[in-house]
Amino acid sequence: MITIRFDNIIKVSSNKIYAGMHWRNRAKMKENYKLLLYNDLIKIKPIKHKVNLDFKFYWKGKALDSSNCSYMAKMIEDCLVEKNILSNDSIKEVGEVSMESLKANKNENDYCILEINSY
DSSP, X not given: OEEEEEESOOOOOHHHHHTTOOHHHHHHHHHHHHHHHHHHHTTSOOOOSOEEEEEEXXXXXXXXXXXXXXXXXXXXXXXXXXXXXXXXXXXXXXXXXXXXXXXXXXXXXXXXXXXEEEO
16 A cells, blocks of 8 residues: 645635636646655555545645545655656546545644545
8 A cells, every 4th residue: 555645735616617617727736746756756666456436635725525525636646657657537547536525623724635546
């Protein structure tokens, strides 16, 4: 199992995508995620087997519904592929993906814990 903590995660609800966020804004958000996660991801070696991804998002303010974290989970997954940690995000490489949204402790900012487990 690999556990990664991403601090100061950019909070964006999947509802924003359904509301029609322009593709340029989506592309900018993905670039922001790539920059934000870069230092955490360069430490991880490529994974050569199928995995499950378990995302736990922690929010200082109002917590999103768990399913509304799907866009952020997808951007993180795409960053794993781009950094060659996962060779692909197809069903051959990624099995189950789960998301949970929780309240952070009062003294913590928004963050995400990702557990990568063998399938």
